[in-house]
Amino acid sequence: MAFETAQSVLLSGIVLGSLYALMATGLSLVWTTLGIFNFAHGIFMTIGAFIAWQVGTDLGWGLGPAAGIALGVAALVGVGCLSEFLLVRPFLSRSGIVMLVVITTLSATIFLENSTLLIWGARYKQMPPLIEGKVELLSTAISAHEVLMIAIAPLTLLTLWVFLKFTRIGSAIRAVSQNQESALLMGMNVPLLYSIAFGLSAGLAGFAGILLGSIRFITPGLGNEPLVKALIVAIFGGLGSLGGTIGAAYIIGLVEAISTFFIGLYWTPAILFAGMIVVLLLRPTGLFGKK
Amino acid sequence: MDDILIVEKACKSFGELRAVREISFTVDAGEIFGIAGPNGSGKSTLFNLITSIPYPADSGRVLFGGKAIHRMRANRICRAGVARTFQKETAFDTLSTIENVMLGSVYGHERPDTPTAQRRTREALAFVGIAEDQYGRPAGELSVFDKKRLMLASALATRPRLLLLDEPASGLTKPEIDETIELLRRVNAEGVTVLVIEHVLPLLLTVSNRLMVLNQGQELTTGRPDDVVRDEHVIEAYLGSRGKDDGRDS
Numbered sequence: 001m002a003f004e005t006a007q008s009v010l011l012s013g014i015v016l017g018s019l020y021a022l023m024a025t026g027l028s029l030v031w032t033t034l035g036i037f038n039f040a041h042g043i044f045m046t047i048g049a050f051i052a053w054q055v056g057t058d059l060g061w062g063l064g065p066a067a068g069i070a071l072g073v074a075a076l077v078g079v080g081c082l083s084e085f086l087l088v089r090p091f092l093s094r095s096g097i098v099m100l101v102v103i104t105t106l107s108a109t110i111f112l113e114n115s116t117l118l119i120w121g122a123r124y125k126q127m128p129p130l131i132e133g134k135v136e137l138l139s140t141a142i143s144a145h146e147v148l149m150i151a152i153a154p155l156t157l158l159t160l161w162v163f164l165k166f167t168r169i170g171s172a173i174r175a176v177s178q179n180q181e182s183a184l185l186m187g188m189n190v191p192l193l194y195s196i197a198f199g200l201s202a203g204l205a206g207f208a209g210i211l212l213g214s215i216r217f218i219t220p221g222l223g224n225e226p227l228v229k230a231l232i233v234a235i236f237g238g239l240g241s242l243g244g245t246i247g248a249a250y251i252i253g254l255v256e257a258i259s260t261f262f263i264g265l266y267w268t269p270a271i272l273f274a275g276m277i278v279v280l281l282l283r284p285t286g287l288f289g290k291k
Numbered sequence: 292m293d294d295i296l297i298v299e300k301a302c303k304s305f306g307e308l309r310a311v312r313e314i315s316f317t318v319d320a321g322e323i324f325g326i327a328g329p330n331g332s333g334k335s336t337l338f339n340l341i342t343s344i345p346y347p348a349d350s351g352r353v354l355f356g357g358k359a360i361h362r363m364r365a366n367r368i369c370r371a372g373v374a375r376t377f378q379k380e381t382a383f384d385t386l387s388t389i390e391n392v393m394l395g396s397v398y399g400h401e402r403p404d405t406p407t408a409q410r411r412t413r414e415a416l417a418f419v420g421i422a423e424d425q426y427g428r429p430a431g432e433l434s435v436f437d438k439k440r441l442m443l444a445s446a447l448a449t450r451p452r453l454l455l456l457d458e459p460a461s462g463l464t465k466p467e468i469d470e471t472i473e474l475l476r477r478v479n480a481e482g483v484t485v486l487v488i489e490h491v492l493p494l495l496l497t498v499s500n501r502l503m504v505l506n507q508g509q510e511l512t513t514g515r516p517d518d519v520v521r522d523e524h525v526i527e528a529y530l531g532s533r534g535k536d537d538g539r540d541s
Contacts, residue, residue, distance in 0.1 A: 168397050168398075171386065171390055171393070171394060172394060172397075172398065174383070174385070174386060175383040175386060175391075175394055178383045178384060178385065178386075179381055179382075179383060181344050181345060181365075181377075181381070182377075182381050182382070182383065182445075183366075183383075183394075184344055184364075184365035184366045184369070185342065185344060185365060185366075185369055185374065185375050185446075186366075186369060186394050186395045186398050186399060186445060186449055187366050187369040187370045187395075187398035187399045187400070187449055188366055188394070188398045189366055190366065
């Protein structure tokens with residue numbers, strides 16, 4: 001393999017990894033805090049992209065990309081909080097909450113996918129790149145938008161880490177994920193903290209959707225494939241480990257890029273699933289998960 | 292003296308098992324009130340009903356400072372001024388010792404600004420005697436005794452008026468139990484009313500102003516510790532009929 005090709009594959013893997021890191025961290029945050037999988041995470045990504053398109057592009061309201069991103073992410077935080085209230089909170093005290101939330105979030109996905117179809121129609125849409133032009137990176141020409149994705153994903157995740165580590169609410173979210181009863185006994189409003197975690201997670205999904213909406217067509221099913229990848233990343237990295245999830249996102253991104261180049265696009269999901277199964281057989285807690 | 296806690300006919304059942312049966316008692320402001328009883332007598336369940344963690348009572352009333360709290364959410368009960376520790380050492384294991392206590396300061400009964408919360412956090416840690424070099428350590432790495440003290444510091448950081456302690460001496464060595472007794476007295480001397488469950492009777496007899504003994508979910512007797520330990524129903528509950536016979540023989 002030529003050196004330039006290797007660099008190109010590497011950059012492609014890092015771009016994918018950045019996107020998966022944003023997606024899977026949100027998914028992992030909800031798992032860590034509430035102990036549930038949110039299958040509506042993919043549609044949150046789609047809605048984020050649609051709202052940003054509606055607000056930001058000239059075919060929509062034409063308020064510019066900054067307004068599109070801001071309103072898209074803010075709206076998704078709201079959608080996340082509302083979803084927690086409607087889809088999760090009624091079942092918080094039920095013993096079978098994990099399976100119940102699988103059903104409610106899958107149902108919500110179907111409902112919201114069809115709602116986006118009704119609102120925005122079936123015609124494909126695309127956001128213009130947030131930054132136009134090409135940049136030469138590692139002797140490879142890459143779009144400036146993808147460079148932005150590579151840079152912005154770690155910054156976003158660093159901001160999330162600072163929030164969780166150094167703020168009152170962040171500490172409370174980390175605490176409630178470990179012991180709900182003790183958190184209640186210290187006066188924490190546990191349902192509210194769950195809602196904030198869900199909102200943050202949805203905001204991350206929305207942001208990832210906006211970034212993706214510039215390199216892929218925005219359709220109601222935009223978030224379906226990334227959701228599956230994010231699930232693989234979260235499980236592969238070790239459920240409950242945000243750091244592990246981020247590390248796994250970049251590994252999966254690189255594996256996907258290499259596999260797509262050498263074996264083919266259609267075999268890539270099978271290879272990723274096979275890799276995940278092997279890792280789980282050897283390390284049931286995931287690559288970076290604690291026993 | 293004013294009653295700070297009134298429990299009226301509290302009941303809790305789990306299917307056919309009646310874990311708590313119409314228990315009523317009052318706790319005076321400023322006292323240390325002990326609750327004793329054999330395993331399965333309903334002591335911890337009674338604490339659960341008072342704090343609504345993890346469940347409230349099926350029926351009955353709980354009044355704290357004259358205000359009904361039995362329908363309140365658990366976090367609101369804490370903010371009203373009731374704190375609790377568990378029998379098992381529970382802490383937020385991946386958070387540092389100081390972060391654990393800080394959460395109590397920030398979210399508890401009073402909600403101070405950050406500098407005040409930080410000061411109270413350090414005061415609570417110093418009060419229970421956790422060494423400063425442990426403050427930055429993850430709570431999960433602390434010794435059993437330090438974890439017990441951490442639970443107490445976290446509870447105290449919420450600025451409670453009533454503190455419920457569930458077996459604070461379980462799993463501790465004799466010197467650690469002695470330190471715990473001293474600590475309970477100091478907590479009480481700060482004006483905090485203490486309700487304590489303990490399996491280790493000598494601890495309860497040493498610190499309690501009054502003692503209630505439960506058996507099979509019912510109140511056996513309540514009174515001064517010296518009187519309670521001579522009560523024949525209590526001797527029978529703890530030692531069985533042979534103990535009662537032995538008591539008569541001696």
